Amino acid sequence: MRYLTAGESHGPQLTTIIEGLPAGMPLTAEDINEQLGRRQKGHGRGRRMQIEKDQAQIKSGIRHGYTLGSPVALVVENNDWKHWTKIMGSEPIDESAAEEVKRQITRPRPGHADLNGGLKYGHRDMRNVLERSSARETTVRVAAGAVAKKLLALLGIEVAAHVLEIGGVKADKVSFESLEELRERSEASPVRCLDEEAEKKMMQAIDDAKANGDSIGGIVEVIAEGMPAGVGSYVQWDRKLDAKLAAAIVSINAFKGVEFGIGFEAAERFGSEVHDEIAWNEAQGYYRKTNRLGGFEGGMTNGMPVVVRGVMKPIPTLYKPLESVDIDTKEPFTASIERSDSCAVPAAAVVAEAVVAWELASAIVDQFYSDRMDALVASVEEFRRYAKEF
Numbered sequence: 001m002r003y004l005t006a007g008e009s010h011g012p013q014l015t016t017i018i019e020g021l022p023a024g025m026p027l028t029a030e031d032i033n034e035q036l037g038r039r040q041k042g043h044g045r046g047r048r049m050q051i052e053k054d055q056a057q058i059k060s061g062i063r064h065g066y067t068l069g070s071p072v073a074l075v076v077e078n079n080d081w082k083h084w085t086k087i088m089g090s091e092p093i094d095e096s097a098a099e100e101v102k103r104q105i106t107r108p109r110p111g112h113a114d115l116n117g118g119l120k121y122g123h124r125d126m127r128n129v130l131e132r133s134s135a136r137e138t139t140v141r142v143a144a145g146a147v148a149k150k151l152l153a154l155l156g157i158e159v160a161a162h163v164l165e166i167g168g169v170k171a172d173k174v175s176f177e178s179l180e181e182l183r184e185r186s187e188a189s190p191v192r193c194l195d196e197e198a199e200k201k202m203m204q205a206i207d208d209a210k211a212n213g214d215s216i217g218g219i220v221e222v223i224a225e226g227m228p229a230g231v232g233s234y235v236q237w238d239r240k241l242d243a244k245l246a247a248a249i250v251s252i253n254a255f256k257g258v259e260f261g262i263g264f265e266a267a268e269r270f271g272s273e274v275h276d277e278i279a280w281n282e283a284q285g286y287y288r289k290t291n292r293l294g295g296f297e298g299g300m301t302n303g304m305p306v307v308v309r310g311v312m313k314p315i316p317t318l319y320k321p322l323e324s325v326d327i328d329t330k331e332p333f334t335a336s337i338e339r340s341d342s343c344a345v346p347a348a349a350v351v352a353e354a355v356v357a358w359e360l361a362s363a364i365v366d367q368f369y370s371d372r373m374d375a376l377v378a379s380v381e382e383f384r385r386y387a388k389e390f
């Protein structure tokens, strides 16, 4: 499966084209809109989220509620576009009026794509960079992820996410009985955190950062249950599924790192305290007594829950600006304020969930017969039976 996205933050719409879905898979705009709504929430979101009410329009590939096997095109309109039709219009403009119309940006924000992107593509107006590098694009990544989540759910694979840390405040009590419970509790939290005490402190930290004109980052965790063992491969570097997940996580705007299971903590432990012992019983087949490796051995799933975490840096658009240089005058300056969120970690948890779901669904579609949804379900079930008795 593959997908591409298109769209500028203040352009008319965001678009994704998804290819490689099995035919005969049930899918509605409702399935997608639920996920889009989740991405818009979270304590620390800015004013743009009050302007937008992200809704997917299905433009191709689905008929009477089922996929056709042809490309699925999804569109999410930007409500804000109506205020930007001149500034972001696609038609040529009169150069004499250009200055007033373009809302030109010559002052790159530290931590953003502005300067490197301008340099690369020759955009002396860095709005041409900002508009596409904006995290607004994650809207349609979540739409693609919603489709992947639907496919996985039909195979008995569930994906959920929650927030472990914001601005140095760590969640302590994060035990849960089931993914269903994790989902409900994180959904009910304004910061998607299961620890109620930490939740309050996180909200306070966000408010403090905002009052200070600053921003804060954090850590999100995605868990997937029900993945069959042996998905991915050890035989070639670019077929390792954990590597694909790592790339997907780091590709989310502002994400700087990724870990699986105990992750970086493995550096401090003996091998005997890291590797998960193998066991077998009639009901489960093979399983691991612990899950410190986060569901992966040798670039393949091992049948245990996939546990992947990503770290998001604080959003770089600051009301309290850092020093930079104007590319026209080469003079230093310290003021470039675009409307922004003070913390988008709770929303980023939803994006992380979406990109993980996409990679898992894509790996399944790669590995099993997948032209028809009913055949894919049968093929995965048959593989699970085989793996149990192996």
Ligand code: EPS
Pocket: 009, 046, 047, 048, 133, 134, 135, 136, 137, 138, 139, 253, 315, 317, 339, 340, 341
């Ligand atoms: C948005 C994410 C942020 C918002 C954006 C909407 O993107 P960025 O990476 O550019 O900071 O700022 O909204 C705006 C650009 C705006 O005009 O407020 C999102 O998640 O939808």
